[in-house]
Amino acid sequence: MTPSIPLLHAAVVLALGCPMVLFGMLGAASLVPERWTEGAIARVTGTSMLICVASLTLAFVVHLLHGQAAEVWTARQWFSSGSGAFRFDVLVDTWSLAFALLAATLCGVVSAFSARYLHRDPGFGRYFTLFAGFTAGILLVALAGSVEVLFAGWELIGLSSTLLVGFFHDRRTPVVNAMRVFATYRFSDAAMLTAAAVLHHEVGSGRLSALFLTGDEGSISDLSAGSATVIGLLLIVAVAGKSALLPFSGWLPRAMEGPTPSSAVYYGGLSVHAGCYLLIRAEPVFDASVVARCLLAAIGVTTALYATLVARVQSDVKSALCFATLTQVGIIVVEIAVGLRTLAFFHMIGHVCLRLLQFLSAPNVLQDVAAFETARSRPIALRKAQGRWERRLYLFGLERGFVDTVVDRCIVAPFHAIARFGDRIDRFLAGETPP
């Protein structure tokens, strides 16, 4: 641990504060009848992002100049209870600052792109409010030093993501898809919250240094193998939901209903990789639990194989790109599972940048293909599936691995049946005639 560096602390607090204040400002502005103009929203967002990136760059440089040691410090004590305190802790090390800087830079780029892309859209202000919420969320996840902060960021990402999937909410399909995305997120968030509670219970505090840093006081080495396995498995469920790993992959193509810039930054870029970042940070947990590590590897391999098959037969560019993204996410997860943490981190950074660019240029690609076909005077021919196995794989890919069907039949339908039965019982107890 290095001694505290006030300049670094100030820079990190400023970087975290900018998107949060922006989120609050735009949210409050959306409530008043005389809303801000597009230009004002774009200028305020741009300035905020610029300050955020500059602060994180400064923090990164200061950190490198001061020996690159990890530090967890309390920015503010939130509240204290009988046996412990809930603090706003920030974890500063090379991994967290690098990921935060990447996230802030990409959010800044996408916000500039969005200002033009969504020009004169009725939901312009709403989009930027949610986008500011996402930026705040991803920075909280990147720099979280306690489970409470991590969970706050995790939830903020989930909510903003859901509301952006349902951005065009005067149509039914985006809203239905947003609901599906949210249901999956809630499931994974529940796992995250349970992991947080177990950590609190076992370590006695919510400090993430216990999970992320080895050799720290109250670190993972103090946990029993059983507890480490439980925390590891819960983290896998949390990450699988957020990063669309199997068996939660069904929501990813549905999330493409949102505006393209948000799809780029969420599902091509940062949101699906937030889980990978968490797994990279939590490597000490997987070092302590062979079971969790093996399961992680298995999920990574199956997700990569599944996604690569499905990506090849998608008929729209955004779906093809999202499954291509998922393939790489699966591979990154395998890299983490076999202990190649540094490789996984650089793979993730490179992949985020590439996919984000591909998503942002996807509408242009459609135009380019049309122009290309017009110039050739005939459409680009697609090869037909031949042979029994190839046709079966084609069908498997076209139906997206039947993931949605399985979830509908095995989870959604039984849940609805049980809940409706309970409702009928309640009506009977209230003296109503059963419908």
Add this chain to the structure above:
Amino acid sequence: MTYPEAWPEAWPEAWVLGLLGLPALCVALPRIDPSLERQRIVAVTAAITMALVGSFPMFMSTFGAWEIHLGTPLDLECRTPLLRMNRLSSVLPTMAAALWLLTVAVTPKMLLARNGLQRTALATLFTTVGFLTENGPLLWVIWAASVRTLLSALDEEAPPSRSHRDVVGWYLWGSTGALGLGVALVGWSRPGSVYETYGLGLLVLAALVRKGIAPFHAWVPAVFERGRLGPSVLFCAPQLGTYVVAVLVVPRAPETMLRTVAVLALFTAVYAAALAVVQRSARRACAYLFMSQSALVMAGLDCASDEALTGALVLWVSSSLAFAGLGRCVLVLEARRGPIDLSQHHGGYERKPILAVTFLLLGLTCTGFPGTLGFVGEELLLAGAVEDFPLLGFLVVTSGAFTGIAVLRMYFSLFCGARSQSVRLELRPREAAGIVGVVAILVATGLYPAPLVSSRLTAAADVLASRDRPRECR
């Protein structure tokens, strides 16, 4: 009278007079001025003043407690005070005032019954007196009076929609009977005797019915769906059953009884949240959301850890305000559109963003979303519950997940969908101010929860300490 060091001699009387006098004035108002709009202005002013007066103890750092002793037949030996203010009840009158303010400010004009404001003030008066006493007989009187107030509101409906009224009456009068019998048994039996245990069981039963804990919950969805939503919300939101458990049951009950109730409450929390997900009626979904939140509070109250108890007390405040706000939002929408079917998307976000955003924030408070008071309550409850019994922690999380899905489904249904131009949807300034005010309180206390948590922590410590006091006289 006994006074703590921080209260100058005449203050308790003046404080009580101010607190109870304001709703009492509004009860008498229709005899003075028949104009509903003028009555509403007076009621809003009285509710704001009451909230300010009620919050006074929260700002006194050395606040201890005061008591007004008037012996009652059942409590002569222990000399339970008739009225008292302690750390547990220090925030509750403010909460009652906030609920009153929300009700009078947000109720649409077309839904305002002739004596609705009077009944609202009466309900607030009963609730506030209830929160200022731990005298069993007086609590029973308050309990019965509030039940009577709700049932009288249901009686005003046209006969075809009154079929539910008898069922609700059976449940609520049953709970009143159980409470009365329980108070009598506990008051007259020796501490630790089997009769005291029976009495405590009856008190718990009364609270379970009033809070809508399964399997005694069927009246809640019925009264919300088919009764009058406004009075039902005002009856349920303060959670008088929680208060009865905190002051009469927790100090005396054996641990096994509390543990059993906690398990029952947590299963109810999950069950009700799951049922809220599949409802078609917005009112019924609201009822199940209330049941789920109320059950979480009950579960925390029955845990042995101070963290869980603090969480429950924080959650009590947050869930009451958030649930009342959600109920009012539904009422406002119904006044403009008629009954709301959640299987449809009704649209109109662009025309009422304030209502949509506040609805979402109120719902997120119920789910324990970070940045709201609900998050603070649920985090504390979860941390305490896991310490106490890990399965309980898992159920808290599961309930939160289902509640989140139910809330977002309601939000999408109520505010998303094709734009409709035929209905006037804009909020009146009075309505907007009421709902935004509640959201502001929930967000402000969520971002800066330390004072409230500290106050609830000391209250929890008092409640737990009361378990260790000599059993002859608590």
